[in-house]
Amino acid sequence: MKQFTVILFLFISFLSSSAQTNGNYTIVIHGGAGTILKKNMPAEKEAAYKAKLREALLVGDAILKKGGTCLDAVEHVIHVLEDSPLFNAGKGAVFTYEGHNELDASIMYGGDLNAGAVAGVRDIKNPISAARKVMEKSAHVMLSGEGASLFAKEQELEIVNPNYFHTKKRKESLKQLQNNKRKPTQNDKHGTVGCVVLDSYGNLAAGTSTGGMTNKRYGRIGDSPVIGAGTYANNNTCAVSCTGHGEYFIRLAVARDISAQMEYLDQSVQESSANEIKKLTDLKGTGGVIAVDKQGNVAMEFNTAGMFRGYIKSNGESYIGLYSNN
Numbered sequence: 001m002k003q004f005t006v007i008l009f010l011f012i013s014f015l016s017s018s019a020q021t022n023g024n025y026t027i028v029i030h031g032g033a034g035t036i037l038k039k040n041m042p043a044e045k046e047a048a049y050k051a052k053l054r055e056a057l058l059v060g061d062a063i064l065k066k067g068g069t070c071l072d073a074v075e076h077v078i079h080v081l082e083d084s085p086l087f088n089a090g091k092g093a094v095f096t097y098e099g100h101n102e103l104d105a106s107i108m109y110g111g112d113l114n115a116g117a118v119a120g121v122r123d124i125k126n127p128i129s130a131a132r133k134v135m136e137k138s139a140h141v142m143l144s145g146e147g148a149s150l151f152a153k154e155q156e157l158e159i160v161n162p163n164y165f166h167t168k169k170r171k172e173s174l175k176q177l178q179n180n181k182r183k184p185t186q187n188d189k190h191g192t193v194g195c196v197v198l199d200s201y202g203n204l205a206a207g208t209s210t211g212g213m214t215n216k217r218y219g220r221i222g223d224s225p226v227i228g229a230g231t232y233a234n235n236n237t238c239a240v241s242c243t244g245h246g247e248y249f250i251r252l253a254v255a256r257d258i259s260a261q262m263e264y265l266d267q268s269v270q271e272s273s274a275n276e277i278k279k280l281t282d283l284k285g286t287g288g289v290i291a292v293d294k295q296g297n298v299a300m301e302f303n304t305a306g307m308f309r310g311y312i313k314s315n316g317e318s319y320i321g322l323y324s325n326n
Helices: 002-018 043-065 070-082 127-137 145-154 168-178 246-252 254-265 269-282
Strands: 026-034 103-109 114-121 142-144 192-198 204-210 231-233 238-244 287-293 298-302 306-313 318-323
Touching: 026 043, 026 070, 026 238, 026 287, 026 298, 043 070, 043 192, 043 306, 043 318, 070 103, 070 127, 070 192, 070 204, 103 127, 103 231, 114 127, 114 145, 127 142, 127 145, 127 204, 142 145, 192 287, 204 231, 204 238, 231 254, 238 246, 238 254, 238 269, 246 254, 246 269, 254 269, 254 287, 269 287, 269 298, 287 306, 298 306
Parallel strands: 114 142
Antiparallel strands: 026 192, 026 306, 103 114, 103 204, 192 204, 192 238, 231 238, 238 287, 287 298, 306 318
16 A cells, blocks of 8 residues: 555656756765864875765766656665765675674655665665665565565665675774774764755655664664664755764754754754754764755755765756865
C-alpha cells in the first residue's frame, strides 16, 4: 500500500509541478568537517578535494538543468562522493574495531516527508541508492545489516566484495589508533558526505552517507541514517545534511531542529543553522551542517577548523571551500 501511495503521489506531483517549473535550483554539498588546516594540506591534495567537490556539483547541475528532480540530483551527487577514496563514505570508508567497513546512509523528500535509510551495511556499493530504494520500494524507513543487503540485492543494486571499500590510508589510521601511536582526533569521529537540493519544481531533498567512526565497536550507528538527526527535508522550510560527532547530532536532533526553528520561530535558514551549531558547541560536540531553504538560500555552518563544502545555483553562482576562513 505504501508503495502504491508513493507512486501515486509522485505521479500527481509530477503532473502538477511540471507546469510550475521556474528553472531556479540550488545544490549544496559537504564532504565532512574536522581538523582541516591549510598548513597540513599539500597543494596537490587540496586540488584533488576541490576537483572532486566540483565534479559532484556539476553532476547535480547537469541533472537539474535538464529538468531532473531533487531526489535524482541528491542520489547521483552523493554517488560521486561515495565512489571517491577521498571521503569517509563508500570507497573511502573508515574501518571498525574489527577491521570491517560498515556504511550508513539516508535520504528524505520534502514534498511528502517520505524517507529511507540503511545502516551497518558492508557490501552495497552505493548506500545512498539503497536508502532511496527503502524510501520508494518498501514499507519501512530504515533497514540494517544483512537485511538491508538482502533488500538491496532484490532491488538489483550493485553489490560488491567488502574488500572494495578498503583503502590503505584508512587501514593505517585504524592501526595507529589501536597501537596507541596517536590519540583520537576530530577526523576519527567525523567524515560524512551529504547533499541538499532545491529543484526547479520547488521541491527539497536531502541525503547523507558515511563510513562512520574509525575504530567504532558493537555495531555503533551515528546520526547519518537517522532521519531528523543527520538528514531532514521539508518543502515548507529547508533541507539539511549534517556531519560531525554523531552522538551529539542524535541528542540534539540537529537536522529537524533547524527546520523546526524556521517553522515555529520564523527564522532564516542561516539563523537556524547558526543557532544549532551554537547548541552543539555548548554540549562540546563538533561538526557542521549544510542547508538550503525553499527560496534557495544557503547555509554552511560548522565549529571545526574546516569543512569540505560547496554549492552551485542555476544562475551560475558557485562556491567551494575547505577551511574556516575561505
